[in-house]
Amino acid sequence: MKVNHKPQVVVLGGNFAGLTTARFIREHCGDSVDITLIDRKPYLLFIPNIPLEVLANRDPAQSLHMPILQTLRKDDTNFIQGAVTDIDVANAMISFIPAERAGSATEHLRYDYLVLALGARLAYDKIEGFAEHAHTLSDCFYGNKLRQYLHGGGYKGGPIAIGSARFFQGQKGKPDWMPIAEAACEGPVVEAAFSLATWLKEHRLGDGKNITLFTPAKTIAEDAGEPIVKELLEIATEMGFGYRSNTRDIKRISAEGIEFIHGDSLEAELKLVLPNWESHDFMKRLPIVDEAGFVITDLTMSNKDYPNVFAVGDCAALTVPKIGGHGDQQARIVANQIAKHMGKMSAEEADKPFWPGFTCMGDMGAHKAFYMHTDTWYGGKTSVLKMGYRYYEMKLAFKQMYYEMGGKTPSWGIPLTQFIAERL
Numbered sequence: 001m002k003v004n005h006k007p008q009v010v011v012l013g014g015n016f017a018g019l020t021t022a023r024f025i026r027e028h029c030g031d032s033v034d035i036t037l038i039d040r041k042p043y044l045l046f047i048p049n050i051p052l053e054v055l056a057n058r059d060p061a062q063s064l065h066m067p068i069l070q071t072l073r074k075d076d077t078n079f080i081q082g083a084v085t086d087i088d089v090a091n092a093m094i095s096f097i098p099a100e101r102a103g104s105a106t107e108h109l110r111y112d113y114l115v116l117a118l119g120a121r122l123a124y125d126k127i128e129g130f131a132e133h134a135h136t137l138s139d140c141f142y143g144n145k146l147r148q149y150l151h152g153g154g155y156k157g158g159p160i161a162i163g164s165a166r167f168f169q170g171q172k173g174k175p176d177w178m179p180i181a182e183a184a185c186e187g188p189v190v191e192a193a194f195s196l197a198t199w200l201k202e203h204r205l206g207d208g209k210n211i212t213l214f215t216p217a218k219t220i221a222e223d224a225g226e227p228i229v230k231e232l233l234e235i236a237t238e239m240g241f242g243y244r245s246n247t248r249d250i251k252r253i254s255a256e257g258i259e260f261i262h263g264d265s266l267e268a269e270l271k272l273v274l275p276n277w278e279s280h281d282f283m284k285r286l287p288i289v290d291e292a293g294f295v296i297t298d299l300t301m302s303n304k305d306y307p308n309v310f311a312v313g314d315c316a317a318l319t320v321p322k323i324g325g326h327g328d329q330q331a332r333i334v335a336n337q338i339a340k341h342m343g344k345m346s347a348e349e350a351d352k353p354f355w356p357g358f359t360c361m362g363d364m365g366a367h368k369a370f371y372m373h374t375d376t377w378y379g380g381k382t383s384v385l386k387m388g389y390r391y392y393e394m395k396l397a398f399k400q401m402y403y404e405m406g407g408k409t410p411s412w413g414i415p416l417t418q419f420i421a422e423r424l
Ligand SMILES: Cc1cc2nc3c(=O)[nH]c(=O)nc-3n(C[C@H](O)[C@H](O)[C@H](O)COP(=O)(O)OP(=O)(O)OC[C@H]3O[C@@H](n4cnc5c(N)ncnc54)[C@H](O)[C@@H]3O)c2cc1C
Pocket: 012, 013, 014, 015, 016, 017, 018, 038, 039, 040, 041, 047, 048, 049, 050, 051, 082, 083, 084, 085, 117, 118, 119, 120, 137, 138, 185, 187, 188, 280, 312, 313, 314, 315, 322, 323, 324, 325, 326, 327, 360, 361, 362
């Protein structure tokens, strides 16, 4: 019988944060560890480009499902298609149900190192009237539903409301410098408003004046920092957008529009909504999470009580707002940490802490995009907002590079993007 003495690294979740972590662990640790990645699906969904595909009338499932099996096989990383149902951190054991067919029995897997990269649960099911009356852009089903509505003549030119439900961020273990967000991820809201305004013009159905942006927070996209928000709002006003802040939360959505919890409402024919980013139900019971169910970590993404447990991406409490750029940085940190444990990297190199400044690019239609690089919300000094054709090309190029590198983009990728965007 073969006895396997190698440390077992188990990565839960194989989208942006999980795939990148697994790949860099293999790069740094070589064959000194066994790696198993578990996800419900055998592909990565390239979520940030869904809005762009939908407005271009392309099925996002055709272009944004990136298969991961071959990449993992080349890395000698084992893949299990399963739904994780529990984690026993005291006994270093996870439970999952094989997901290829219904009816499978619960299986267990032991780990030496665990990386949680399970993202979040986008709670559309908690918004009354969402399925019947609203639209969104966060996966291929909803993207195609909106695509058919817009391109199939469903939209008649009436008012459009675009915004978010309230996000509830946990505070347990939160570093002092980290503000409390009331919306999980408003980049897509801003992106959808700009690109839809262009689409309306192109299809002679109106322009920015059709659209009202709303936010549960004091200002929209507040995590972009005050200088950028001010500039964005000036541009939004010039484009004719309406704007409603402090809506607190959505009470219900009806055919007529959106009702907010304090009794005010917005009339709208098209309601484009992003929900609360919640933790997965089984995670809320774990001893490693905050009040909202997100995994508490230090700045090396490790849990203080269970230092062999790491979290990356949207399921980590430190990921606020919930954007992929944070997950990418955290994935590299966790791979370095595990390499350090395996004696493959010095502490000096591995222990560089997470800093939540971020770079993000959003489509504006007509081959233009916005680019932002900011950390002022967390007390930093970086605040760059640019708009133009170059940033659209860069957004497309990023996806191309991501596919070609199988999620393992070079460490100079983001600094190079910043250099091209900000200096050239
Ligand atoms: C419309 C839209 C546009 C966006 N645009 C941008 C952008 O331009 N830039 C940016 O940085 N961010 C953007 N984001 C945010 C970005 O998509 C997320 O931050 C990113 O996807 C998080 O990556 P993740 O790997 O942590 O989680 P996810 O991408 O959510 O992946 C989680 C993975 O875990 C798997 N999983 C979940 N539960 C289980 C389970 N129980 N068992 C097994 N597997 C499970 C899922 O199948 C999935 O593969 C956007 C988000 C939206 C909705």
